[in-house]
Amino acid sequence: MIYKGRVWKxxxxxxxxxxxxxxxxxxSDPKELAAHCMxxxxxxxxxxxxxxxxxxxxxxxxxGSSREHAPIAIKEAGISCVIAKSFARIFYxxxxxxxxxxxxxxxxxAAIKEGEEITVDSxxxxxxxxxxxxxxxxxxxxxxxxxxxxxxxLMKHIAKKx
Amino acid sequence: xxxTITEKILMTHTDLKEIQTGQLINARVDIALGNDITAPIAIKEFRKAGGxxxxxQNKVVLVLDHFTPNKDINSAxxxxxxxxxxxxxxVTHFYEGGNVGIEHALxxxxxxxxxxxxxxxxxSHTCTYGGLGAFATGVGSTDLAAAMLTSELWFKVPxxxxxxxxxxxxKWVCGKDLILYIISRIGVDGALYKAMEFTGETISKxxxxxxxxxxxxxxxxxxxxxxxxPDAITKEYxxxxxxxxxxxxxxxxxxxxxxxxxxxxxxIEPQVAFPHLPSNVRGVSAxxxxxxxxxxxxxxxxxxxxxxxxxxxxLRGKKAAAEVRLIVVPATPAIYKQALQEGLLxxxxxxxxxxxxxxxxxxxxxxxxxxxxxxRAIATTNRNFVGRMGHPQxxxxxASPAVAAASAILGRIASPAELA
Ligand code: SF4
Numbered sequence: 001m002i003y004k005g006r007v008w009k010x011x012x013x014x015x016x017x018x019x020x021x022x023x024x025x026x027x028s029d030p031k032e033l034a035a036h037c038m039x040x041x042x043x044x045x046x047x048x049x050x051x052x053x054x055x056x057x058x059x060x061x062x063x064g065s066s067r068e069h070a071p072i073a074i075k076e077a078g079i080s081c082v083i084a085k086s087f088a089r090i091f092y093x094x095x096x097x098x099x100x101x102x103x104x105x106x107x108x109x110a111a112i113k114e115g116e117e118i119t120v121d122s123x124x125x126x127x128x129x130x131x132x133x134x135x136x137x138x139x140x141x142x143x144x145x146x147x148x149x150x151x152x153x154l155m156k157h158i159a160k161k162x
Numbered sequence: 163x164x165x166t167i168t169e170k171i172l173m174t175h176t177d178l179k180e181i182q183t184g185q186l187i188n189a190r191v192d193i194a195l196g197n198d199i200t201a202p203i204a205i206k207e208f209r210k211a212g213g214x215x216x217x218x219q220n221k222v223v224l225v226l227d228h229f230t231p232n233k234d235i236n237s238a239x240x241x242x243x244x245x246x247x248x249x250x251x252x253v254t255h256f257y258e259g260g261n262v263g264i265e266h267a268l269x270x271x272x273x274x275x276x277x278x279x280x281x282x283x284x285x286s287h288t289c290t291y292g293g294l295g296a297f298a299t300g301v302g303s304t305d306l307a308a309a310m311l312t313s314e315l316w317f318k319v320p321x322x323x324x325x326x327x328x329x330x331x332x333k334w335v336c337g338k339d340l341i342l343y344i345i346s347r348i349g350v351d352g353a354l355y356k357a358m359e360f361t362g363e364t365i366s367k368x369x370x371x372x373x374x375x376x377x378x379x380x381x382x383x384x385x386x387x388x389x390x391x392p393d394a395i396t397k398e399y400x401x402x403x404x405x406x407x408x409x410x411x412x413x414x415x416x417x418x419x420x421x422x423x424x425x426x427x428x429x430i431e432p433q434v435a436f437p438h439l440p441s442n443v444r445g446v447s448a449x450x451x452x453x454x455x456x457x458x459x460x461x462x463x464x465x466x467x468x469x470x471x472x473x474x475x476x477l478r479g480k481k482a483a484a485e486v487r488l489i490v491v492p493a494t495p496a497i498y499k500q501a502l503q504e505g506l507l508x509x510x511x512x513x514x515x516x517x518x519x520x521x522x523x524x525x526x527x528x529x530x531x532x533x534x535x536x537x538r539a540i541a542t543t544n545r546n547f548v549g550r551m552g553h554p555q556x557x558x559x560x561a562s563p564a565v566a567a568a569s570a571i572l573g574r575i576a577s578p579a580e581l582a
Binding site: 013015017018021022023025026027028040041059060063064065066067068069072086088089090093094097098142144153154155156158159 | 186199200202203206207210211212228229233234236237240283284285286288300301302303304305307308311312316350351354355381384386439526527528545547548549550554
């Protein structure tokens, strides 16, 4: 799969409260959640992004609570994929389980500026910047996870054999 | 090559004869937990996948504790949705209303989770049950849906880190201080994807309430699970509560660990995690003059009867500072009743405390204790992220019940030793 968009950079340890604050968890409606995506980190975030844009986090992205509302809010806001130096494990599970593509890259964060446009090619395992054509590697995804994404998430994967 | 307790519990929940760290496995779950925030999504996913019947009505546990008593119409709708599902599926362990408590205090107390179990919960603090010697980990709503449907879930077998803690703890130092200290040493991703196993002479004497409170916070170091090998203290705790069989597992002598960390527990003073990370920890003596607006004693980390007893011991005959809102939240109805019978609630009321019904409410900035911009709280909870208890410009400091009680009296972050 190819994901192309502008990059929005965030710090290390972006927790799920920063992605979707608990005060909005009295609903699971994706549209309402998306309206508050990243609100406590950047109140203007949802107004600035375009469909297809990419979130770039530092270490331990998505730490904190298990709320699936976090990847739901990101996906519904129109973000095509999330790249980070590393992910917290429940966020990592949730993303694959619901079919939000996420990638690990150690070097990208330091190497590019906010707003730069990049292309992620998940099958080639590369990230390329549009203007300068610089290329970075992404960590390969375990085959089982690739299967989850290809099937459209965990429930569809289970439905195949259930 | 031997196995760790975590590996053993995972393996016995599969048909595999051997497993390795890093391996992806499908394992049977003994208990699958959801709450009023996470269960609605799980139920929708369950239905979307064509689910008609949950795998076992005794093994799916639904606890409506986060926004209850319902704080607004949306919360009421979410709870109604879960309640209807629970009734339709004849879920044995469904909690709402007078029987509801904070899930991670409630499940061990009610004997729903037991040693040797494999527990998943759509709540990150599901790791609490590691205190009992169970493998317990937080997952998402879709995971819960999958488990409710198939009784199984995928797991990656984690590496284990071993913490060996020795020495006698100083006065006022408890499990909460130990875990805050450990998180400050290894960082909020110091145990990412790993199991944290706690052993040593200090641990072997540590009461169950403290073990649960420590296991509760391993997620704050990024861990998959925390685990305390079960022993005589575990046996005493579960013996009368258990209504089914349970198993004590232990790590083999030649089990492999990614890290072994030794800690002298006698050197640790009461700890405080400053905003906005649980790893931003200082000893209380180095806290400086931090004025507070609110002190919250409760949550799945420290809302047990033992915690309330310590707080009451400090608050007895004293008043919370006039400018401080002191909120005490007994974590379950049984704890509430016990506190009532022991006279603790009277002590709290005389000290000017607000006593909340068992609820997550204030802990996650949900309701009943929200902070305004610029306000500071000391809390016995487990997270101090930006906006965790209210306005993004408010601040949360994490500490033990002893420190939270002393701070309420003095109006600033303080050690109970200052009151002597
Ligand atoms: S008390 Fe706080 S940390 Fe514990 S389950 Fe409730 S909201 Fe989560």
